[in-house]
Amino acid sequence: MKVYFISGLGADQRVFQFLQLPGIEKIYINWVDPLQNEELRAYASRLTAQIDLTRxxxxxxxSFGGIIAQEISRIVPxxxxxxxxxxxxxxxxxxxxxxVAFTRIYKLFPARFLKWTNILTADYYFGTQSAEESKLLHQIILDTDNKFMLWAIAxxxxxxxxxxxxDIIHIHGTSDRIFPVKAIKNYIKIEHGGHFMVVNKAEELxxxxxxHF
Structure with missing residues (x-):
């Protein structure tokens, strides 16, 4: 069975490496450079070129990949x-x-500032639990294209x-600090799971x- 995986903002297939999914052919949808003034749905539409629509x-x-997945589902069955x-x-x-969304304060800061702020606060907000996890997360942030990051945040x-x-299936950790569970409705709970639980709660996930496959 083919399953298409979409990583978080600027991340790649490294975040999925710890998942154990026997019988599943994992297909990773790669980010592409956004076009000038491109809106989210138009971007999602371009990503469908990576999907076999005959099956x-x-x-x-x-995370952000979940939002993209929802937009893709509006375009293809x-x-x-x-x-x-x-x-x-x-x-x-x-x-x-x-x-932040209401005030649009994010527009005041350059990509370099946002990236280094992310690096300084990432371990707390993502809930890393080891030096290895921290290293992986920081490398993913450093590898994120600045132009893409600004576009995706906007x-x-x-x-x-x-x-x-x-019929959407939503899996969420109770310790997520980026999207706190208090505001989340109708989800499958992973106790003490943070925003990086795809790595440190990979077995339970x-x-x-x-x-569900």
Whole structure:
């Protein structure tokens, strides 16, 4: 069975390396450079070129990748959409994130500042649990293209999703500091899972995913 995986903002297939999914052919959707003034749905539409539309489509998206997965599911028929450490609409943002979206304060800061701020605070907000995890996370952040990062942050802050897919499967950790669980509705709980639980809760996450494939 083919399953398409979409990583978080600027990340790549490294975040999925610890998942144990026997019988699953993992296909990783790669980020492409956004076009000038490109909106999220148009971008998602371009990503569908990486999907075999002659077969059933199952999408798994993490964080920003979960938002992209939902946008793709509006464009092509999907058998299943699974989001991890993500949100189904801006209604699931924390009040802090909602304030950032409302004020658009993120537009005041250059990419270099945002990237180094991310590096300094990443271990706390992502909930890394070892030096190895921290190293992996920091490398992913450093590898993120600055232009893509600014575009993706703006798209996340401007995202509207009033018509939520009813059969979406949402897996979320109770200790997520980027999308706190307090605002999340209708989800499968992973106790003490943080925003990096795809790495440090991979065994439990794998069990849940295998039950839904």
């Amino acid at each position: 059933e489509v199952i999408l798994v998206g993490i 999907c058998k299943k959409v699974i989001i991890i450490s993500s949100v189904k609409s801006p209604a699931e943002f924390s009040w802090q994130l909602s304030s 798209q996340l802050m401007q995202w509207k999703n009033e018509d939520i897919r009813q 794998s069990r849940i995913l295998n039950c």
